[in-house]
Every structure is written in structure tokens, then in C-alpha cells.
Amino acid sequence: MQCQKNNDAGVATMIEYILITGVLMVLFIVMMLLVNANFMEGPTNSITYSAFTDISNGISTRVVDTYAIAPSNGNITSTFDIPDDIVGKGYFVEIKTGDTETLSAQVVTVSRNTIASSVAIAGVGSTKKAGGNTTGTGMNKISYNSGGL
Numbered sequence: 001m002q003c004q005k006n007n008d009a010g011v012a013t014m015i016e017y018i019l020i021t022g023v024l025m026v027l028f029i030v031m032m033l034l035v036n037a038n039f040m041e042g043p044t045n046s047i048t049y050s051a052f053t054d055i056s057n058g059i060s061t062r063v064v065d066t067y068a069i070a071p072s073n074g075n076i077t078s079t080f081d082i083p084d085d086i087v088g089k090g091y092f093v094e095i096k097t098g099d100t101e102t103l104s105a106q107v108v109t110v111s112r113n114t115i116a117s118s119v120a121i122a123g124v125g126s127t128k129k130a131g132g133n134t135t136g137t138g139m140n141k142i143s144y145n146s147g148g149l
Contacts (some may be wrong), residue, residue, distance in 0.1 A: 044087050045115055051086045052110040055136075056119035058082065059093060059108045063121055063130055066142045075145040084136050086112075093140075094133040095121070106130055 059082070066078050085091070091112040097105055106129070107118045121130055134140045 048087050048112070048115050049117055051083070052091065052112075052115065052117035053119065055082055055086075055091075055093070055110045056108045056117050059095070059110075060119050060121050062142055063095070063108075066144050067128060070144040071146060073146050075143065075147075077141055077143045079139050079141050081139055082136050084138075086136070091136050092133065093135065095130050097129075097131075 062078060062080055066076060070076050082093070089112060091110055094109045094111075096107065096109065106121045108121060109116060109118045111117070
């Protein structure tokens with residue numbers, strides 16, 4: 001009877017190893033999900049919003065500049081380039097009238113999914129109606145025609 005060994009110690013060590021490894025894997029998976037949401041998407045959305053605001057301001061300025069040099073009879077077209085993508089994704093630009101029907105509420109809206117930035121067209125919105133849309137890809141145009149478009 002003295003030759004019989006006690007195998008309980010080996011089984012207990014194996015069960016302990018499996019339990020600790022399983023708990024650590026679950027914690028690692030939860031941390032990976034939280035890190036992506038909090039440390040990657042948050043700053044990306046913040047940078048995207050800032051870039052959209054810069055693009056909105058730039059387009060608003062170009063509209064005002066085109067209006068400032070527009071002839072009383074004739075037309076003028078200005079081409080410009082904006083970034084093709086922001087943080088690796090495309091976006092949409094729209095010049096539209098705001099919530100009210102007054103012409104002074106015209107805004108440049110740059111958006112993608114849930115992120116959007118709107119900037120008022122300063123100086124032109126109360127005298128001329130502007131409208132249109134584009135994307136970031138390719139060359140873009142701002143056109144003015146004294147007879148109307």
C-alpha cells in the first residue's frame with residue numbers, strides 16, 4: 001500500500017492553471033473592447049470634427065470671396081481642392097438653408113455618419129442664395145452667374 005501515489009496534487013494544479021488562464025483571457029477580451037472604444041474612436045471623432053469645421057470655414061470663405069469679386073453682368077467659376085478623406089474615410093459637403101426659411105441662415109455642412117459640422121456663410125447669406133453639394137474627392141467648383149443658375 002505504500003507504493004500507491006496521491007495524484008490529487010497534479011489535477012489541482014491543472015485545474016488552477018485552466019481557471020486562471022480562462023479568467024485572464026476574459027479580462028483581456030473586455031479590455032480590448034474598451035480600449036478600442038475609448039482610446040481610439042474618441043480621439044478620432046474629435047479630430048474628424050475639427051477637420052470638418054476647418055473645411056466648412058474654408059468653403060464659406062471661398063463662397064464669400066467668389067461673391068466679392070463677382071461681376072454685375074456675367075459669371076465666374078472658381079475651382080478648389082479640399083482633402084479627399086479625413087482619417088481615411090470620405091465625407092459629404094452641402095450648402096443649404098438652415099432650419100428657417102430666411103436666406104441669412106445658410107450654412108456649409110460637412111458630415112459623415114454621426115459627425116457633422118455646420119458653419120454659417122458669413123456676409124453672403126443675407127443677399128444671395130447659395131446652394132449645392134459635393135464630396136471631398138476630386139476638384140470642386142463654386143460658380144456664380146448674375147442671371148441665376
